[in-house]
Amino acid sequence: MLVSLNWLKQYVNIDGIEPAELAEKITRSGIEVDAVIDRSQGMTNVVVGHVVSKEKHPDADKLNVCQVEVGVGDVRQIICGAPNVAAGQKVIVALPGARLPGGVKIKKAKMRGVESNGMICSLQELGVEGRTVPKAYADGIYVLPEDAVPGSDALELVGLRDIVLELGLTPNRSDALSMLGVAYEVAAILSDEVKLPEINYPTTAESAESYIKVSTAASDLNPLYAAKVVKNVKIAESPLWLQHYLMAAGIRPHNNVVDITNYILMEYGQPLHAFDYNSLNSNEIVVRLANEGEKIVTLDNQERTLNSHNLVITNGKEPVAVAGVMGGANSEVTSDTTTVVIEAAYFDGFSVRRTSKELGLRSDSSARFEKGVDPNRVLLAAERAAQLLSDLAGGEVLQGTVLVDQLDKTPTRVVVSPDFINARLGMKISLEEMLSILHRLQFDVEAANGLLIIDAPTRRQDINIEEDIVEEIARLYGYDEIPMTLPEGMGNVGGLTPYQAKRRVVRNVMEGAGLLQAVTYSLTSDELAQKFALKVEDTTKLLMPMSEERTTLRQSLIPHLIEAASYNVARKADSVALYEVGSVFLGKTSEELPYEEEHLAIVLTGKWVDNAWQGEKRNVDFFVAKGIVVALFDKLGLSDRVSFEKGSVDGLHPGQTATVLLDGEKVGVIGGLHPTERKKADLKETYVAELNLYAIINATTEALVYSPVPRFPEISRDIALELDRSKAAGEIERVIRGAGAKLLKEVKVFDVYEGEKIEAGKKSVAFSLTYFDPERTLTDEEVTNAHNKVLKALAESGAEVR
Amino acid sequence: MEQQLKQLEQEALAKIEAASNLKELNEVRVAYLGKKGPITDLLKGMGKLSPEERPKMGALVNTVREHVTEQLEAKVAVLEEQAILEQLEKESIDVTLPGRPVRVGNRHPLTRVIEEIEDLFLGMGYEIAEGPEVEKDYYNFEALNLPKGHPARDMQDTFYITEETLLRTHTSPVQARTMLEKKGEPFRIICPGKVFRRDNDDATHSHQFMQVEGLVVGENIRMSDLKGTLDTMAKKMFGSDREIRLRPSFFPFTEPSVEMDISCFKCGGSGCNVCKHTGWIEILGAGMVHPNVLEMGGYDSKKYSGFAFGIGAERIAMLKYGVEDIRHFYTNDARFISQFHRTEG
Incomplete structure (x- = not known):
């Protein structure tokens, strides 16, 4: 909402307040002023000129040499390229030394050899937005009225000596979508009165009823429809002041009839529509729902196809307007119009909003209906239109208003106690102070039995409940006056849930291992949504995606981490180690929502150890990734319950993929990126892992109880085994552990060998076994007995001891 | 001899x-x-x-x-x-030669900001509540006093999955769910999480971003409690000499609604490019929980009241660390993330 202060002054006294100060007051009390715009933009030396003569430039077809009088006896030669410049015109002249918006400085110049002492200006050159410039002057200079005095200030004449406040309105304050609404707000802030326009005009003996009948077949969506008929209207340009107000409000002037409807739209916030009576081709207006597929060409010359829930205005046969959204081209006011029908109506906000959304057609009109117009201003606006058509367009207003009216215009009553207001605010505002504020807001208020009985004006449709009054009181009393306290004790202990606490531990483990936390997008492409997924289930897709890259919710965190790794490698990172904790979206729950499972994923590529001057460099490998995963399980007290087996995942290296199992259930995967995937991502050896964090964190562990520090020595025995190359060391370890040797405390692989010294297709794996009894020192014999059990189990499993 | x-x-x-x-x-x-x-x-x-x-x-x-x-x-x-x-x-060795590098990772700056807020409120007896990123229209809008067709829904352009499900546009649905879960008991929660809006990604917009919301419901929760709480947070996040001011605003789920500004931490209020020469920086939206929201959450709005606030983690991080482009948070450039490894103050 753009508020011209020149216009606002017509309704409320703001003299003596700096615009910036006024803006600050408005902002602090509830409506944010986004900008204070000086329409003159610091321009100087811009005056009225009289084009005394115009001759073609000798050397340039498109240029004219004009002699322009810019003061008594002060005639200057100015070159002008505008197509519409003509002798006799009063024009806007920027004299040498003038500064125009956009840093333009006017100087004396020679154009194709001919001297030019200034510039004849278009409105755009004075910083007026092109879309608000009247069409007649949109492609050329602006022509001032005949009586403009050469040498006088031209900015004043074109309405640019004005300040505009740009309001950033929240959806609740639709009352401020009008100049009067803003005036009420400003008056409340300044404790001032609002000066309303006085409406009176002559009428003819003929009645409007004799020209037109009105009926509505959808009174729920259109409870009020009023028509006024004005004949003998002379279509012309509007007076300048009206054009300037509209331009300041961001609206392009057209002709007096259209401008008057727009003026009242801005003044009262009530959209009006003017029909050309003769092209209505009917003496009735019928408001009804459109027939499915019915068509109308709107004022913007677009053919629109309507749905059966769209409300239309018809002439009894065909639509002549989309109710509250836009008029039809078939009944448009043109330069030939003599009789106009002015529509002032109340249309249901939801209905207008829906229609305007469906048609992709937002207008100043629909914006106001959507948010609800003031029921008590509909008829006033119709009267105001009649008055202005009479005053400014020479129209003769027919007697009476043709009306269908079932609209409830009673104000909403709110009953609230001052104690409630103070309790909500944590303040002690006196009753007198509250009453004063409510009076400033022009709320009808009665104080009785410790209660305030309030009827808010119907323009304030946001006032419905006690809390709304709390806000009104507080905002005008001043939010700065609210004291600062903290909520009184409620006995809440608060704190992290065990899950949340463990998730923080997970992050600590990852960071301790040297990984940076990444955050990537939940939305991905169809193609990547299920890639590397631990579980592939139905995907969740957007109804209307904005791009192919973001259509579907992910089922694995790995694809985006690989993208992040590529991004870093492409920027010369020689090592990338990232982790992410985030949700994946699987199938559907009973709530019709996808099942969201929190996962942890990591990606590692490039150098792991890089100790340059000591010559220690090592790239990441599978076992770095596995080491990190194991460290995590260990930290969560699950190291005895996790196991790994050879696994397979599309996109991962078939010989370097492990399934991670917790208590025998699959909870994750670790693997090297498949060479073809690496190539696609332009990465060298890259390792990834993804774990179902939800399952892992929810695996509960027993309370931690210390075990005594060993007082007796441990005894270790080594075993070297010759195995098939494909035999998993983990399996052998399980055999060893499962051999039933109670004294066996630890099993560790300490050497793996493949090569010349061993048969092809075989490998040697050496284990170190530790025996221990917490109660005493073991004898050699006891250890041997236990060890023999292990050897026996190994022999039975077919492993060959070297 | x-x-x-x-x-x-x-x-x-x-x-x-x-x-x-x-x-x-x-x-x-x-x-x-x-x-x-x-x-x-x-x-x-x-x-x-x-x-x-x-x-x-x-x-x-x-x-x-x-x-x-x-x-x-x-x-x-x-x-x-x-x-x-x-x-x-x-x-003897040259002790000025570099030490053996120890790899130490660190948190993403957004996590850092969120945890800082979480920790502040954990200390004040709050719990952390979380909820799904894909939500029902009901929890995201309707339970928050935004019925279908409400004009204020335009404030938040939404990614719909179906007519009834969507990517949450704020973490407020967690508030709605928590109220139903707490079954009328007073509570204090902080809800951090990812949220989504139909925006093209550019320097100041991101279709995915992170929010931290707070909600307190109890008997006799006052607007002064909200103001005091926000002041505590502003001082913790941006320095003890920060001042706050509240401006009236509108959110469908709160009444009264406010926006909070803090005095500019760069110029201290005299005006600079960070505060656009106003001396104040807009930080968050807040308000007293709308009685409709309380009622839909199963709380008697005559007996109970509450306050709520919502902060964009990106906005806080951008202001706090001087980050100029929101996309930095999602490109995962190690040269960016690793800058947030150290302690401050």
């Missing part, structure tokens, strides 16, 4: 003096003081002396032995000292 003894002593002392290492010195010890050495030999020959001479000679031999032993030990100490010095010299 006495002559002989003196000579031996001289010889031994000279050899001790000449010894350059512990091995040579040991040879001297063995040669002169050992059981087969000349001094022992002399002692053995004492039997040939007269009874008067014997004690005199005995004492002399002992004096020589002691003197030689003494010198020997002194020399051992010198040599040992020397050996250590040599060792130290040999083991």
